[in-house]
Amino acid sequence: MASATGVSGRLGWFRRAPQDTDARDAEIKYYTASQFQLIWWKFKRHRLALIGTFILALFLVIAVLAEFLAPYDPFNRNAEYLFGPPQAIHFFEDGTLHAPFVYGITFAMDPVSFQLSVKEDTSVRIPLQLFVHGDAYKLFGIFPTDIHLFGVEKGFVHLMGSDKLGRDLFSRILFATRISLSIGVIGLFIAFFLGLIIGGISGFFGGAIDNVIQRFIEFIRSIPTLPLWMALAASLPKEWPPLQVYFAITLIIGLLGWTHLARRVRGKLLSLREEDYVTAAKIAGSSDWRIIFRHMLPSFLSYIIVDLSISFPYMILGETALSFIGLGLRPPVISWGVLLQDAQNVRAIALYPWLFAPVAFVVLAVLAFSFVGDGLRDAADPYSR
């Protein structure tokens, strides 16, 4: 409540320009800054969150442009290269710099174990090229084209190896990113919608309605999540087409995620109702509508965004877990969890460790979301004292 510490205290995270006039300008900029500017300034100072944002942006680009970024169609089989290990990109040969290239592949049968082993054939240099013609696709589902960001004109390139049918794992992971993220987004959307409505009703009306809703939420939350998911997912008819399964799984994941959000919305609404500025608006004669949209919504929007970003990893992990144990998405739909089904046994771990590559993406996505969530949480209330 210090008036002296007031301004400076909350300037806490705001860097001051060194020069006097600059300082004044900076101050005025700070004083006239809106909520989202303040949040952004504060967020920017959170390095991990920035890195997380960058990674997420990358994922977003991947999800949108998967066809273009992937060198191959995800179902394109390379019969010459089943369970092929990743090919390394090289820049040097005999100490001289080259444009990036991969080597050709030769196969050798191990005389003892009869295992086929794969060797780089250093006599064949296959240069990587940009904007090569490859498998045909429709960009954004509309424009037919066959240009890929990179690829090779002869031979093949499998940066993350290939699976049992010789499909390019790298391409498949890019396509899986799209599906897995979209499940997260849609699931979150459902959860958000339910959370906002149910939490809003609970918090705004209070009383008996509130009580009933809260008990119901407690009941749902007391059921362990994974078994519940499994039970619901297992009850999906086996004969459903993959697309329908996709939507059903999204729905299940979303339906179970709303409780947390509903609680937060309710809590925030209840505490906002007590804020003096809401009382002031009421006394001034503002309508309920104005109070909700002008005073309450803007101030909990930022909290909701934080919660969304924190819930996201659970959605993704939920999908991955369900698909991995075979209860979620099924081929030919490609998601991170579906890809990981190929890596379910010890043999796979030992012989084809690259099949685990999707795990790296899952970890990266979850971490990125957690970092962003962290940064947002710190920044969400730029007015905290």
Next chain:
Amino acid sequence: MNTNSLLEIQDLRVSFPLDEGTVQAVAGVNLAIQPGQVLGIVGESGCGKTVTAQSLLRIIPPPGRIDGGTILFRSSKQSGNGKDENIVDLAKLNPKSEMMRRIRGNEIAMIFQEPMSSFSPVHTVGSQIMEAILLHQDLSKQAARERAIEYMRLVGVPGAQDRMDDYPHQFSGGMRQRAMIAVALSCNPSLLVADEPTTALDVTIQAQILDLMRRLQQQFGMAVLFITHNLGVIAQIADHVAIMYLGQVVEQAPVREILRHPKHPYTMDLLRAVPRLGKTAGQRLVAIEGSIPSPLQRPMGCPFHPRCSKMIPGVCNTHVPQWVALNEIHSVRCVLYEPNAPTPNLEPANVRAASTLA
């Protein structure tokens, strides 16, 4: 150090280096407390009262650090062969040293504005008082319990025996404050630092606590450093008063002297600005204009000059006033009382700077 002072702080400086600049929380504090004296520190929020108190106990929260100055403390603890006095500079001690811990536990005790924060919520109040007693006195558990009940009675917790086993949250604000005083007394300190102990309380409870502290202070003969922003409370409890503004003590004198013959313009203005029963009813108050500057932008020269009614352009805004002793008991930090203050430097730049800030 003065021959009989218990504590003497000279030119203490504490700063908090933060991202956006360095906060000079304490910018040259001078203070002296005699044994058995109650020294009140008054000042508005953010002026550095709490940080000054924290420096004594070396419990300044990070990233705060002592940049300079001395905190001389007369440490006198009963040892095996009689009384054993020596003067230590608390500012130079390692906060984690054996010596500092001993002083903190046995010679200087502290009570806070919000007692809840200094009690553990999961242990009973009684057990926490007992723990403090066992730390300082060689007693059996049973004896310590009895002693704890005794202390609870002493600080006026009704039904002390029964309330021993209550948890802090079962105590009201006033009762918690009493219990904290009991903990502080258990080590029989020679100096009690009380940081706004009554600010969070209602007047009737405040009166009880002040009454209690006055009684205990006399009974135990300890010195008290009493921090508050309420001038009335100071008038009621303090022998001597130090007035703080923006990290500096601007005036120190006996309580009657300072309330009746204030010397520093800030003290004078402050005394005029408070409503007084039976004197100011219905009248305008003489307000101090302007607001307290941000600690990141300390004014040059005298920190009070932008708001001061007696500001001398060209002096106050350029020259940092020195700590001047008017006599043995009254010291002040203002150019008006500085025997060899610089003559006004009336270069247009200085005058303009002064007027825009004001």
Next chain:
Amino acid sequence: MSEPRPHLLKVKNLKKYYAARQGMFGDGSGTVKAIDGISFHIEQGETLGLVGESGSGKTTTGRVILRAVEPTEGQVLFRLNGGGITDFTALPKQALRAFRRNVQMIFQDPYSSLNPRMTVRDIIAEPLVVSGLAKGSEIDDRVRQVALRCQLNIEHLRRYPHAFSGGQRQRIGIARALVVNPKFVVCDEPVSALDVSIQAQILNLLMDAQQEFGLTYLFIAHDLSVVEHVSNRVAVMYLGRIVELAPTSKLFYQPLHPYTEALMSAIPDLDPDRMMQPKILEGEIPSPANPPRGCHFHPRCAYAQEICKTTVPEFKEYKPGQFAACHFADQLQLQGALKSN
């Protein structure tokens, strides 16, 4: 004493009960009687001070009077400019919103009372906008006018509240209250959260504004010196009831209720030679969920008799303009904070 002025506000037997969240399962056993049947009036142009310890129901009183929360029972009647009487508590929604331009509130917490996501201009303009009193550029003119009156820098209107210190925020809150030219303003501890040197500025501003615009204040505070400074009359609350109401001059010299006496004896005097002799009150203020029977004050009262434990004392006028709720109000000789000489 000035001659009686017309009443602007009359509060009749006002009550506000909350369901108490008690017990292990929050099963709402019992009610908190935040205010329990209070009646008083406020004259046009005067300041009625309202004092009491925290939890005694001061804020609730202010809010119920302005219908920021709905009363459980009772009436709030307004009579503006000597016109007809409006039963504020009975106004239907539309009429209520229309009437609100006449009454405003200034809050204790300069931080929570301003929406941090709106510019100062929008904050001050809000009552004007929602009441439809001004349109377009009139709004900006009027906002600038009050902002200037409240000594705000009008170049700062584009800024957000986070740019301001506590004292300046309080000025913004005052500007918001004054922008619609209200008749009646509830000031809920407007200076409690401010530093001493800033308090005087705000008190001066409030008193000047009252003079200038002929405002009527309900001035809530727990600092008795502040209340004495601003009020014409003072009401003392204890556990949801008004125990004494009297002109300021009478109350501080000759209180009629033992609680008022105790409260006054606890004011720390600025004169060190007038050592306070607090009537140490036994114990602390009981919970309003479970107030004592009879006179709420009896467990802490130095003058309590048998009757106090069983019978609620009537709140009535003992001396001209001096109301009290104590069985012995006309017998006790109590000490005020001030002595007449």
